[in-house]
Amino acid sequence: MKRFACISLILILSFSTISVARGATVSDSQKQLDNINGSISDKKDKLDDINKSREEIQKQIDGLDSETSTLSGKITNINVELNSVNDQLTKAQSDLEQAEKKLDEQNTMFRNRIKAMYTAGNSTYLEVMLGSESFSDMVSRLEWVEVILEYDKNLIEEIKNEKAVIEEKKVELAQQQNKIQTLKADADTKYKELEQKTSAKQTLMATLQKDKAYYEKMIAAEEQQAAKIKEMIRQMQSQGSGSKTPTETGIHSITGGRSYAITSAYGWRVHPVLGTQKFHAGIDIAVPSGTPIYAVRSGTVTYAGWMSGYGNVVMINHGDIISLYAHNSSLAVSVGQKVSGGQLISYSGSTGMSTGPHLHFEIRLSGSGETINPTSYYVR
Numbered sequence: 559m560k561r562f563a564c565i566s567l568i569l570i571l572s573f574s575t576i577s578v579a580r581g582a583t584v585s586d587s588q589k590q591l592d593n594i595n596g597s598i599s600d601k602k603d604k605l606d607d608i609n610k611s612r613e614e615i616q617k618q619i620d621g622l623d624s625e626t627s628t629l630s631g632k633i634t635n636i637n638v639e640l641n642s643v644n645d646q647l648t649k650a651q652s653d654l655e656q657a658e659k660k661l662d663e664q665n666t667m668f669r670n671r672i673k674a675m676y677t678a679g680n681s682t683y684l685e686v687m688l689g690s691e692s693f694s695d696m697v698s699r700l701e702w703v704e705v706i707l708e709y710d711k712n713l714i715e716e717i718k719n720e721k722a723v724i725e726e727k728k729v730e731l732a733q734q735q736n737k738i739q740t741l742k743a744d745a746d747t748k749y750k751e752l753e754q755k756t757s758a759k760q761t762l763m764a765t766l767q768k769d770k771a772y773y774e775k776m777i778a779a780e781e782q783q784a785a786k787i788k789e790m791i792r793q794m795q796s797q798g799s800g801s802k803t804p805t806e807t808g809i810h811s812i813t814g815g816r817s818y819a820i821t822s823a824y825g826w827r828v829h830p831v832l833g834t835q836k837f838h839a840g841i842d843i844a845v846p847s848g849t850p851i852y853a854v855r856s857g858t859v860t861y862a863g864w865m866s867g868y869g870n871v872v873m874i875n876h877g878d879i880i881s882l883y884a885h886n887s888s889l890a891v892s893v894g895q896k897v898s899g900g901q902l903i904s905y906s907g908s909t910g911m912s913t914g915p916h917l918h919f920e921i922r923l924s925g926s927g928e929t930i931n932p933t934s935y936y937v938r
Contacts, residue, residue, distance in 0.1 A: 618762055626759070626909055627864045629752045633888035634862075634870075636745045641890065643741065647734040654727040660720055749848070752887055756847065756908050756915075779867035779911050784839045784929075787865075787873075787920075791880055791927030794860060809937050810900035812854050812883070812919065817938040819844045821916065824931045839929045840882070840920035841936065847887055847915035849906040854881045854935050859895045859903075868918065869910025872903050875924060881935070884918035885909050 822842035826835050845851075853874055860880070861873035868884040872891060887907025891897060908915045921932035 623759070623869075623909070626752060626755050627870070629748055629755065630864070630870050630886075630888045630907075630909060633745055633748050633752065634890070634892075636741055636748070637888060637890040638892055640738065640741045640745065643734055643737050647731070647738065650727060650731045650734055654724065654731060657720055657724045657727055665717065749888070752907070753847065756887065760908060760914060781837075783865060783867040787868075787882065787922070788927035790861070791922055791924065794875070794924075808855065808899055809935055810852060810854055811937045812852050812917075812935075813843065813845060813938070814850055814852055815938075816849075818849075820933070820936070824929075824933060840884075840918050841932055843917040843919060843936065845906045845915065845917050847907050849917075850902055851883055851886065851904045851906055851917060853897045853899055853901050853903050854937075855879075855899045857881075857897060859891045859893055859897060862889050862891055862893050862895075865910070867911040869912060870904070870907065874903070878924060879930075880922045880924050880927075881932075882918075882920040882922065884920070885912045885916060 820841050821844045822838055824838055824841050826837050851872075855874075855876045857874040857876040859872065860875045861871060863871065865871040865884070868882075870884075870886040870889055872883045872886065872889055874881050874897060883904055885906070885908055886904040887909060889904045891901075891903045897903060906915060906917045912918075919932050919936065920929055921935050922929050
């Protein structure tokens with residue numbers, strides 16, 4: 559009986575210990591599971607916060623792009639008006655020079671008349687008349703005196719008129735000069751505002767530069783835009799507007815003869831963030847914001863405005879090729895305008911899907927819209 563009682567007690571204690579140990583294990587596991595679930599929930603919340611933050615940053619970038627587009631449009635309008643006023647100023651200066659030259663000629667003629675009268679003696683018109691030898695001579699002298707008087711009268715009147723014209727031209731010249739100063743001041747103000755918005759955008763974009771999804775979106779937008787440009791050129795060709803501009807053989811520096819590095823070449827490349835091969839339709843040139851950009855050849859502007867991922871864009875039809883200049887801060891030309899090789903067309907910037915100031919430069923065949931390597935067209 560004692561032995562049975564001992565065995566029974568041992569078994570009871572063993573089962574009791576196993577139950578307690580088992581109970582403790584389930585409790586600990588449940589706590590670990592709760593901790594893991596809590597951690598997952600925290601990470602999901604943080605991920606949601608990150609995604610919301612990225613969405614908010616993207617909204618801010620989109621907003622800045624919209625404001626930049628509007629502001630760039632205003633600066634472009636000012637640039638176009640400034641060019642027009644400069645042309646008017648040049649004409650006013652030319653008119654003033656011609657009026658002053660004409661006045662100088664008239665003054666010379668008048669001085670010669672006075673000199674001739676002095677050389678002939680201090681005779682009055684009356685003395686000339688009284689010196690007539692006959693009535694017919696007097697009539698003849700009278701006609702001669704009337705001609706001289708009329709000539710002198712007209713000469714004096716012309717001198718007065720030219721002086722009035724000169725004064726009017728001087729006033730017009732001063733008005734044009736004042737208008738130019740006003741336009742330049744307005745452009746400077748808006749350009750500074752544009753620089754601030756561009757800087758704010760770059761700060762925001764810096765937070766997304768290592769984001770794979772963002773780069774994929776940026777490249778997708780660029781590829782989509784490139785396809786639209788290609789289709790646009792094809793439509794131009796089908797409408798017969800692709801070959802109206804004669805081909806020019808000369809090439810002008812698009813950066814005004816200054817040398818800037820090519821930071822991204824034309825063609826297939828391994829993207830540094832995505833690690834995949836992507837096609838780059840042009841070359842990226844590391845020009846600072848606000849750098850004047852010039853037409854590579856003479857031609858007709860076929861596009862001048864905002865183009866989503868490309869930002870502010872200028873496209874010029876040169877006959878055999880079409881040149882494209884993207885990410886500009888502002889433009890200096892308008893659609894339909896004839897431009898000469900080396901003429902100012904825009905100012906560089908960082909508009910559209912751009913992470914920093916640069917010029918994206920493309921050359922496309924005017925017939926098909928296909929891109930070709932533009933490197934040989936970049937004269938430095």
